[in-house]
Amino acid sequence: xxxxxxxxxxxxxxxxxxxxxxxxxxxxxxxxxxxxxxxxxxxxxxxxxxxxxxxxxxxxxxxxxxxxxxxxxxxxxxxxxxxxxxxxxxxxxxxxxxxxxxxxxxxxxxxxxxxxxxxxxxxxxxxxxxxxxxxxxxxxxxxxxxxxxxxxxxxxxxxxxxxxxxxxxxxxxxxxxxxxxxxxxxxxxxxxxxxxxxxxxxxxxxxxxxxxxxxxxxxxxxxxxxxxxxxxxxxxxxxxxxxxxxxxxxxxxxxxxxxxxxxxxxxxxxxxxxxxxxxxxxxxxxxxxxxxxxxxxxxxxxxxxxxxxxxxxxxxxxxxxxxxxxxxxxxxxxxxxxxxxxxxxxxxxxxxxxxxxxxxxxxxxxxxxxxxxxxxxxxxxxxxxxxxxxxxxxxxxxxxxxxxxxxxxxxxxxxxxxxxxxxxxxxxxxxxxxxxxxxxxxxxxxxxxxxxxxxxxxxxxxxxxxxxxxxxxxxxxxxxxxxxxxxxxxxxxxxxxxxxxxxxxxxxxxxxxxxxxxxxxxxxxxxxxxxxxxxxxxxxxxxxxxxxxxxxxxxxxxxxxxxxxxxxxxxxxxxxxxxxxxxxxxxxxxxxxxxxxxxxxxxxxxxxxxxxxxxxxxxxxxxxxxxxxxxxxxxxxxxxxxxxxxxxxxxxxxxxxxxxxxxxxxxxxxxxxxxxxxxxxxxxxxxxxxxxxxxxxxxxxxxxxxxxxxxxxxxxxxxxxxxxxxxxxxxxxxxxxxxxxxxxxxxxxxxxxxxxxxxxxxxxxxxxxxxxxxxxxxxxxxxxxxxxxxxxxxxxxxxxxxxxxxxxxxxxxxxxxxxxxxxxxxxxxxxxxxxxxxxxxxxxxxxxxxxxxxxx
Amino acid sequence: xxxxxxxxxxxxxxxxxxxxxxxxxxxxxxxxxxxxxxxxxxxxxxxxxxxxxxxxxxxxxxxxxxxxxxxxxxxxxxxxxxxxxxxxxxxxxxxxxxxxxxxxxxx
Numbered sequence: 002x003x004x005x006x007x008x009x010x011x012x013x014x015x016x017x018x019x020x021x022x023x024x025x026x027x028x029x030x031x032x033x034x035x036x037x038x039x040x041x042x043x044x045x046x047x048x049x050x051x052x053x054x055x056x057x058x059x060x061x062x063x064x065x066x067x068x069x070x071x072x073x074x075x076x077x078x079x080x081x082x083x084x085x086x087x088x089x090x091x092x093x094x095x096x097x098x099x100x101x102x103x104x105x106x107x108x109x110x111x112x113x114x115x116x117x118x119x120x121x122x123x124x125x126x127x128x129x130x131x132x133x134x135x136x137x138x139x140x141x142x143x144x145x146x147x148x149x150x151x152x153x154x155x156x157x158x159x160x161x162x163x164x165x166x167x168x169x170x171x172x173x174x175x176x177x178x179x180x181x182x183x184x185x186x187x188x189x190x191x192x193x194x195x196x197x198x199x200x201x202x203x204x205x206x207x208x209x210x211x212x213x214x215x216x217x218x219x220x221x222x223x224x225x226x227x228x229x230x231x232x233x234x235x236x237x238x239x240x241x242x243x244x245x246x247x248x249x250x251x252x253x254x255x256x257x258x259x260x261x262x263x264x265x266x267x268x269x270x271x272x273x274x275x276x277x278x279x280x281x282x283x284x285x286x287x288x289x290x291x292x293x294x295x296x297x298x299x300x301x302x303x304x305x306x307x308x309x310x311x312x313x314x315x316x317x318x319x320x321x322x323x324x325x326x327x328x329x330x331x332x333x334x335x336x337x338x339x340x341x342x343x344x345x346x347x348x349x350x351x352x353x354x355x356x357x358x359x360x361x362x363x364x365x366x367x368x369x370x371x372x373x374x375x376x377x378x379x380x381x382x383x384x385x386x387x388x389x390x391x392x393x394x395x396x397x398x399x400x401x402x403x404x405x406x407x408x409x410x411x412x413x414x415x416x417x418x419x420x421x422x423x424x425x426x427x428x429x430x431x432x433x434x435x436x437x438x439x440x441x442x443x444x445x446x447x448x449x450x451x452x453x454x455x456x457x458x459x460x461x462x463x464x465x466x467x468x469x470x471x472x473x474x475x476x477x478x479x480x481x482x483x484x485x486x487x488x489x490x491x492x493x494x495x496x497x498x499x500x501x502x503x504x505x506x507x508x509x510x511x512x513x514x515x516x517x518x519x520x521x522x523x524x525x526x527x528x529x530x531x532x533x534x535x536x537x538x539x540x541x542x543x544x545x546x547x548x549x550x551x552x553x554x555x556x557x558x559x560x561x562x563x564x565x566x567x568x569x570x571x572x573x574x575x576x577x578x579x580x581x582x583x584x585x586x587x588x589x590x591x592x593x594x595x596x597x598x599x600x601x602x603x604x605x606x607x608x609x610x611x612x613x614x615x616x617x618x619x620x621x622x623x624x625x626x627x628x629x630x631x632x633x634x635x636x637x638x639x640x641x642x643x644x645x646x647x648x649x650x651x652x653x654x655x656x657x658x659x660x661x662x663x664x665x666x667x668x669x670x671x672x673x674x675x676x677x678x679x680x681x682x683x684x685x686x687x688x689x690x691x692x693x694x695x696x697x698x699x700x701x702x703x704x705x706x707x708x709x710x711x712x713x714x715x716x717x718x719x720x721x722x723x724x725x726x727x728x729x730x731x732x733x734x735x736x737x738x739x740x741x742x743x744x745x746x747x748x749x750x751x752x753x754x755x756x757x758x759x760x761x762x763x764x765x766x767x768x769x770x771x772x773x774x775x776x777x778x779x780x781x782x783x784x785x786x787x788x789x790x791x792x793x794x795x796x797x798x799x800x801x802x803x804x805x806x807x808x809x810x811x812x813x814x815x816x817x818x819x820x821x822x823x824x825x826x827x828x829x830x831x832x833x834x835x836x837x838x839x840x841x842x843x844x845x846x847x848x849x850x851x852x853x854x855x856x857x
Numbered sequence: 858x859x860x861x862x863x864x865x866x867x868x869x870x871x872x873x874x875x876x877x878x879x880x881x882x883x884x885x886x887x888x889x890x891x892x893x894x895x896x897x898x899x900x901x902x903x904x905x906x907x908x909x910x911x912x913x914x915x916x917x918x919x920x921x922x923x924x925x926x927x928x929x930x931x932x933x934x935x936x937x938x939x940x941x942x943x944x945x946x947x948x949x950x951x952x953x954x955x956x957x958x959x960x961x962x963x964x
Contacts, residue, residue, distance in 0.1 A: 343937040383889035390885065393944035
């Protein structure tokens with residue numbers, strides 16, 4: 002049995018002393034209740050510099066630069082010591098200084114709510130540009146100090162962002178009266194978002210998962226984003242993934258106070274285990290509210306305000322790689338509604354109940370992850386050493402069960418746990434901080450099993466008096482089972498072919514299918530639809546092309562079929578087919594990208610995408626380094642130019658073939674088509690279709706296609722099925738070719754190859770290059786003589802008002818019509834379908850324009 | 858002791874009479890338990906909550922102290938408290954709470 006694995010973990014801190022002063026709830030409440038207190042007067046003197054906080058041992062441990070064993074061996078108090086060789090960047094992430102973090106808040110703000118002071122903005126831009134994992138992020142220009150101060154003077158309109166005691170920027174409210182969009186809530190939410198983005202960027206920069214491979218994100222902080230009609234509407238997750246370039250992901254937020262990260266990890270593992278997604282990220286940022294939570298006690302006891310860092314983490318859970326530690330989903334604990342609230346009841350529900358089910362004893366778990374708060378934050382405030390008390394409780398439970406001796410209680414924490422090292426940011430210290438260190442220990446053979454426990458105080462929300470908690474076990478990966486790998490080799494790949502609709506009759510399809518089965522014993526060819534003739538192949542019921550298609554879709558979706566061959570099948574816009582032919586000159590095989598469908602509405606963009614899709618198909622077919630040529634058609638030089646720029650920027654899949662004509666070059670002529678010069682020939686879809694027909698039927702006159710592999714699989718971004726197209730004229734040899742081609746694509750992992758190629762092209766700036774091209778092109782309709790001048794977009798506005806009812810195919814035209822009238826608009830997706838988005842103040846006018854132009 | 862609890866203790870003392878109210882504490886540590894005992898007898902030492910400067914003189918016991926423990930059904934005590942009793946510093950807690958009680962409690 003396989004289990005999901007912990008593929009990687011990242012941990013980051015943000016040093017935020019000015020935020021502590023202004024937005025920590027302890028000092029902020031004191032300012033309201035007791036503005037002249039001694040505590041408030043003294044507090045600034047107890048704040049630490051960045052260098053002091055950086056060299057603080059628990060912080061270096063959180064970044065992974067100081068081992069947890071070394072931290073435990075270091076005599077307390079830690080705040081009086083500094084770690085030699087302390088550095089900003091560690092194995093798990095970094096500790097970001099406050100000024101850069103303020104700039105990050107600006108970078109992740111998509112609604113122009115953060116305004117930076119112009120001097121500060123200019124100074125910080127270079128520092129962010131030089132950042133190893135954030136270098137693509139642009140801060141933009143700031144605004145004059147006077148403008149910021151004017152906003153601050155308007156009561157409640159904005160809140161200040163200070164650093165080093167100076168005003169660096171402001172956070173503006175997003176609505177005049179909506180309290181859910183007040184400056185205070187926007188500020189907290191942007192801190193959460195920005196710190197989560199920081200951790201996620203570090204995760205994706207250092208672990209084996211690329212942004213575009215992430216399919217789902219679960220955000221598990223303790224904030225709420227929304228407006229007055231849906232105060233916790235959410236989706237921090239998607240907002241964070243957007244900034245980190247997780248273009249293939251969606252996500253959602255999970256809330257359960259401090260227990261949320263453990264809940265989220267179990268959810269992530271379950272989504273992977275069920276096969277819904279392959280890579281799921283669990284991520285959370287921290288909060289300014291908890292900065293300086295116990296600072297009153299720290300000041301009273303004359304120790305530094307050590308709660309001066311915001312915490313963040315990100316963990317990626319992936320399908321079994323047979324190396325990384327596994328998540329044992331069969332050993333999860335949960336505190337049930339009926340469990341009871343005594344410490345014993347809680348510990349039994351979370352620890353011994355799941356362990357009993359798995360036949361494990363308490364001491365069989367090498368390391369427990371409990372609330373890992375740094376004890377120097379909590380001890381002075383009377384809360385004791387939180388992890389230490391938790392370990393004692395677990396040990397006491399083991400004593401009660403007769404599993405260990407009473408004398409072992411005191412030493413249990415050292416042997417089965419760690420010293421506390423995480424900032425007191427609620428969900429941040431809860432169980433998850435041990436995942437990174439324990440993952441390394443398990444990989445190094447120093448531990449076999451660990452349990453991550455998340456607990457939450459639900460009563461703080463005043464909806465229930467209940468307590469909550471969940472737990473799961475991380476375990477050493479036993480590796481790939483020998484028998485499983487052999488079974489994979491033996492298993493045949495099931496490829497379906499629909500039997501109805503051919504001009505040559507059902508018997509011809511059966512003949513092709515049987516031919517393919519004889520040629521390829523590693524495939525299991527399945528007929529979809531009753532053929533009316535005798536056959537040894539498996540037959541799935543169906544009596545016309547419509548029922549064949551539905552059955553094919555159902556079985557592809559369920560995984561019963563790995564790929565399929567059919568005809569007359571409509572692909573969505575954005576999906577085009579990559580054909581495969583045997584060229585007549587020397588019998589060389591060549592991929593034709595593309596032969597039907599529409600990769601993109603714009604001709605040049607379509608051909609650029611086709612090149613990427615063609616390479617993906619060639620690679621899935623086993624050609625490791627396919628060569629590319631662009632057929633010399635209208636737009637071909639632009640296609641060559643864009644692909645050339647991608648190659649320069651590091652997209653290694655652009656390997657040009659050289660034309661067989663005397664003048665060479667990557668633009669292909671008729672000779673190259675006949676001779677099969679490139680492995681992948683890029684054409685527009687209509688030309689490709691004609692070439693396909695010529696190459697497969699030049700010996701028969703056209704009514705019977707006798708050569709090659711058919712029009713190929715539909716390929717597009719996020720298109721997950723492998724459906725190959727043949728024509729009604731395709732004869733048995735082409736049908737057999739198409740089935741073997743479909744088998745190759747399933748075995749070669751076409752969908753993954755497409756994602757890899759798109760990811761590589763994206764990393765080299767594909768989206769930017771296409772956007773630049775789109776910006777430089779006049780709108781397509783009516784281009785040519787007498788066409789109107791290009792419509793220029795009016796200045797961009799925050800467009801949140803939705804207009805629904807515009808036909809999806811007319812959406813872009815409707816946007817253009819609004820632009821022509823000076824109304825800023827953009828297309829988008831609403832809850833009920835495609836919508837045009839405009840600024841709220843333009844809504845009425847926009848509706849009139851669209852009604853007059855008959856879009857509504 | 859937090860503001861809300863101070864407010865409730867004060868309200869109960871007024872409603873039922875100081876002589877009829879005993880506070881039972883569940884603090885996990887001696888100093889915090891002692892501060893709670895002081896708050897309900899001599900007033901809030903932090904001078905922040907409703908009991909600042911209010912000397913209710915209430916008796917406070919920790920759940921670990923025999924006076925209270927012996928009145929609890931042993932099975933319930935076993936299920937609810939015994940695990941914590943095993944891991945906390947019972948002697949320090951009971952000493953601190955009883956010292957404060959003997960010093961300030963009137964009833």
